Amino acid sequence: MTELLLVGIAAAVFWKLYQWSRAPHDAPLRSVTLCLLSAALSYPVAMPGGASGVDTVAGHGTAKLIQNVLLLLTVYFLMCFYLYSADGQAARRRARREAVVVALVAVSITVAAESVPNEVFAGSFSTADMTIPQIAFFYGGAGLYLMYALGVAGRWTRRYARMSRRPHATGLWMAAIGLTAMAVACAVRAVIVAIRWSGGTVPQPLMTGVAFLLVVSILLFVAGVTYPGARARITSLTLWPRHRRDHRRLTPLWQLLAEAYPENVLRPASPTLRDRWRARSVHRRYHRRIVECRDGLVDISPYLGYTAEDTEVLDLDPAELAERLRQAVTTIGKGALSPRQAVPLAIPQDDDREADVRQLIAVSDALRLSA
Known part of the structure; x- marks a missing residue:
């Protein structure tokens, strides 16, 4: 299943790279391509085999740092897609300002990760020692930016959904709900980081529930993005035999x-x-x-x-x-x-x-x- 998913992601990336090569000045297409490319690169790094390989070569925690930086870039380019779709000088200036923000966040969490021993940085979100300020800042800073970017993208998606007709409106609403749910999950994780940083404990069911919400929201977002195209393809295939028959008649x-x-x-x-x-x-x-x-x-x-x-x-x-x-x-x-x-x-x-x-x-x- 994992191999099929990787093949699907790779195929989507290569297709977008091909489209980008034919329209190199298309800013929205460039943003979508870089968004998919960042997400595709983060996936193998997050896998146990890929993470252990990177950590063996570069030290414990390096894979986690690379994964989080790629996730920051993923949501940044997603936000850029909406900005460039507005096709205005103000939108382009906003995209450049957002680039400065994501660069500052990426540099900050990198400095925080490099300022602690590799052994301390090892582990996952649920097992990390959040009482260490650098660890808490790493997870909290990345989570807050993800919450911000996903929330902005969700708000723009809802705006486009109100302006669209079915089936595009249905897919956009699904994507908007998924983005909003991801932003909510990131906000809850930021609260969890604050509680654990102050020495408090968080019930394990809550941690599991937030992780489940992230998975469901990601799947809902992917389903919303692919829904219009998949429905159009299914409709086309349904009409195929009838059009062949009528063509002969x-x-x-x-x-x-x-x-x-x-x-x-x-x-x-x-x-x-x-x-x-x-x-x-x-x-x-x-x-x-x-x-x-x-x-x-x-x-x-x-x-x-x-x-x-x-x-x-x-x-x-x-x-x-x-x-x-x-x-x-x-x-x-x-x-x-x-x-x-x-x-x-x-x-x-x-x-x-x-x-x-x-x-x-x-x-x-x-x-x-x-x-």
Whole structure:
């Protein structure tokens, strides 16, 4: 499971690095990429094997220091994403000021960690001796900055969630709740540090509850960030077989109209075997075929013998319209010219895309049955 998670994180980082390489001046994209990169680098350092390896080489506590500095950078770049998304000089100045703040915090906790023996700095948050001022400052200072940055990011996420529509609003609200819960957990941990620094004790169930809240809030934030994209992907895959089927059913009508007006056939974007089965390519070919059929019907309509004032053309059933279309293609093939104006054909009663496609398919099915 851990290996799969690492592979997923690495894939996300490489994808964002690729996107960043294609748009090096995109400040929000750069912030997201550096946020993911910092989080990805902190994960192996936090693992027991990675932490012990780093501590063996650089001394006890080094892995913990690196992990916390990377976490500070993670939330800083997350905050920068919102700042740069505002796209204003004030936002850019704010990002530079925030960079100074996170640098000061990182330097301060590094000095605190280096000012105590390595053996004292060993251990976890629950076992560390918080009566030592440097240890308390290390955990408290990092926790307070995390609380601040996560709280600010959560507030901006809630603002964007109010301005968005579903499914993006749903994902943003999930992310906002996750960020707020993480900020609350960091605030509680800061209180725990203060209590233990003063010599008090904290019940173990409370420590466990805060750790559980952090895990749940992180998962909720990740779920919120991925929800819109995952839902769009699932919807796309759900529509894939239907669009393939409708694309094939439109073939008789499309072939008839393409024979009369080959110039209406749009040039394929990616005519490869792999592209043929991709969901995005299927949807693209499906919508392109609808456009080509509609363009062809507009061009061929003057040859049906109706004028713009005639209304009976609107009431033609699919079978009769299919027969008229065959006759019109024959007329065009003989080089006949028609001075009549274009009239609408195969217009559905309901004014929506699905009804329009059903009407085109009905005409196409009638052409296939009469062939």
